Every structure is written in structure tokens, then in C-alpha cells.
Amino acid sequence: MKAFAIGLVTLILVFGLTARPGAAQVVHRWSFDVDARDSVGTADGTLLGGAVVPGGRVELDGIGAYVELPIGGTIAGLTNATFETWVTWDIFQDPWSRVFDFGSSTTVNMFLTPRNGRLDEGPATDTLRFAITGTGVGGEQQINSPNQFPVGAETHVAVTIDADNDIGRLYVNGNLVATRLALTLSPADLGNTTNNWLGRSPYADPYFDGSISEFRIYETALSGDDIATSFQLGPDQLVPEPSAVALASVGLWFVVVGSRRYRRSPLNRSSRYGESVRQKVPDTFFVPS
Numbered sequence: 278m279k280a281f282a283i284g285l286v287t288l289i290l291v292f293g294l295t296a297r298p299g300a301a302q303v304v305h306r307w308s309f310d311v312d313a314r315d316s317v318g319t320a321d322g323t324l325l326g327g328a329v330v331p332g333g334r335v336e337l338d339g340i341g342a343y344v345e346l347p348i349g350g351t352i353a354g355l356t357n358a359t360f361e362t363w364v365t366w367d368i369f370q371d372p373w374s375r376v377f378d379f380g381s382s383t384t385v386n387m388f389l390t391p392r393n394g395r396l397d398e399g400p401a402t403d404t405l406r407f408a409i410t411g412t413g414v415g416g417e418q419q420i421n422s423p424n425q426f427p428v429g430a431e432t433h434v435a436v437t438i439d440a441d442n443d444i445g446r447l448y449v450n451g452n453l454v455a456t457r458l459a460l461t462l463s464p465a466d467l468g469n470t471t472n473n474w475l476g477r478s479p480y481a482d483p484y485f486d487g488s489i490s491e492f493r494i495y496e497t498a499l500s501g502d503d504i505a506t507s508f509q510l511g512p513d514q515l516v517p518e519p520s521a522v523a524l525a526s527v528g529l530w531f532v533v534v535g536s537r538r539y540r541r542s543p544l545n546r547s548s549r550y551g552e553s554v555r556q557k558v559p560d561t562f563f564v565p566s
């Protein structure tokens with residue numbers, strides 16, 4: 278009975294505490310099913326400049342379309358973080374268009390561009406770059422892919438910021454493509470950002486030309502395994518919370534074992550069938566002499 282009770286309490290706790298939709302500390306999720314609503318948090322986006330949602334994705338035309346997300350408060354509170362998206366870049370457009378740019382000015386921002394246009398920390402120009410700065414271009418801390426970004430194919434990209442260890446990582450289609458040490462800036466250093474855009478830069482850069490089918494923000498730096506799993510699951514499914522699954526398994530084990538013991542107990546058997554309580558008879562007797 279005790280095991281049964283422990284199991285039941287564990288199950289109730291697990292499902293009670295992890296009942297929020299999705300898993301793995303996702304705090305915002307935009308899937309662009311019919312509009313720019315946030316299905317996990319309350320940061321519903323706004324389609325601007327001609328952005329449209331034909332179903333399942335937001336189309337950005339490269340000439341003025343973008344999405345505004347009310348996430349300044351989230352950015353101000355994020356240290357460890359993951360930004361994850363499934364995105365299609367329609368053409369190899371001029372450098373510096375933005376998949377996302379969350380900031381308040383050209384001085385304070387963080388962004389992901391499919392094509393950088395200047396060799397800074399990176400191994401090559403024209404490749405995928407994430408950067409974060411509180412002091413303008415000169416103060417950027419970057420994570421640079423060595424590879425050009427695919428054109429015309431939906432691509433999974435994840436940026437993880439491990440603020441506990443000052444490490445930034447960039448993943449493409451589930452694979453780690455760049456690691457940046459001494460990444461001392463985290464989103465929280467930017468404060469409550471006012472320009473939080475998908476597809477638009479705070480500079481006079483090109484607007485993003487392509488589409489985004491999914492964009493997520495997590496309040497943790499996902500592991501490489503989590504990123505690979507998420508890539509495999511695709512844009513329509515969240516990775517289950519590993520700890521919750523493990524805890525639920527333990528809870529279930531206790532329930533099963535506990536209920537078996539309960540059924541087997543002689544006391545229970547006799548009371549269930551209305552018999553008198555049977556005492557267990559020892560195998561040997563000591564006869565007093």
C-alpha cells in the first residue's frame with residue numbers, strides 16, 4: 278500500500294507540475310498555423326509590412342514583411358536560453374537580412390543572419406551568424422557557422438546560450454556547427470528590448486526573403502541530444518520533458534508493484550472474499566516437551 282501511495286503521489290505531482298503545454302522549458306512558441314499567436318506563452322505576434330500566414334508558416338517577402346513579437350520582458354529575464362526555428366531562405370540574398378533580431382537599437386541587439394557580410398570572428402564571410410552586443414558592432418560576441426546557409430530548403434537552426442558556462446553553440450539540422458567560448462553576454466544583458474522582430478534588422482539591411490514555419494524560445498540551453506531529437510521530431514512536435522518522463526516511469530512502477538503487493542496480501546484476499554482472516558501457518562512446529 279505504501280508503494281502504491283508513493284507512486285500515485287509521484288504521478289500526480291509529475292503531471293501536475295508539467296501540465297503546461299510543450300516541454301523542456303519552452304516559454305514561447307509560434308507555429309504560424311493561422312496567425313502569429315503564441316501557443317505556450319502570451320506573446321502573440323503581429324504580422325507587419327505584408328507578412329502573411331498562408332497556413333503553417335509565415336511568408337516574408339524580402340521587401341518589407343516582418344513579424345513583431347512582444348517579448349521584451351522575456352529577453353530581460355533570459356540568461357540560459359535557446360532560440361530554435363525551422364526556416365526556409367528563398368534566395369541567396371544580399372548580406373545581413375535577419376531571421377530574428379531582438380534589441381532596442383543598433384547598439385543593443387542580438388540577431389541571426391543567414392549571410393554575414395563581413396569577416397569578423399568567423400572563419401568565412403557569407404555564412405550563418407549569431408551575434409549579441411550591448412555596445413554596437415565593435416562589441417559583438419559572435420557564433421559563426423563555417424558553412425553557407427541552404428537556399429530553398431526548410432532548415433532547422435538552434436542557438437543555445439549556456440550562460441552558466443559562457444558558451445554559445447550553433448546547430449544546423451541537428452548538428453553542432455559552431456561553438457563560441459567566452460560568450461559573456463546573455464539576453465538579459467540587453468534589458469527589456471523594444472524591437473523584437475522576425476525578418477527585420479534595425480539597420481537598413483534587406484528584409485528576410487523566405488518563410489518561417491516554427492519559432493521557439495526556451496529558458497534553458499538545450500543539450501546537443503535535445504536539439505538532435507527536436508530536429509528529428511520536426512516543427513510540429515515538442516520534445517517531451519526528460520525528467521518528467523523519467524519521474525512518471527518511476528511513479529508508474531510504484532503503482533504497479535504497490536497494487537500487486539496489495540492484491541497478494543492474505544489480509545486483503547480474505548477480506549475481499551468475505552472469508553475469515555487467515556493466519557500464515559509456519560512450516561515447522563516446536564512441540565513443547
Ligand SMILES: [Ca+2]
Pocket residue numbers: 308309310333334489490491512
Ligand atoms: Ca508551422
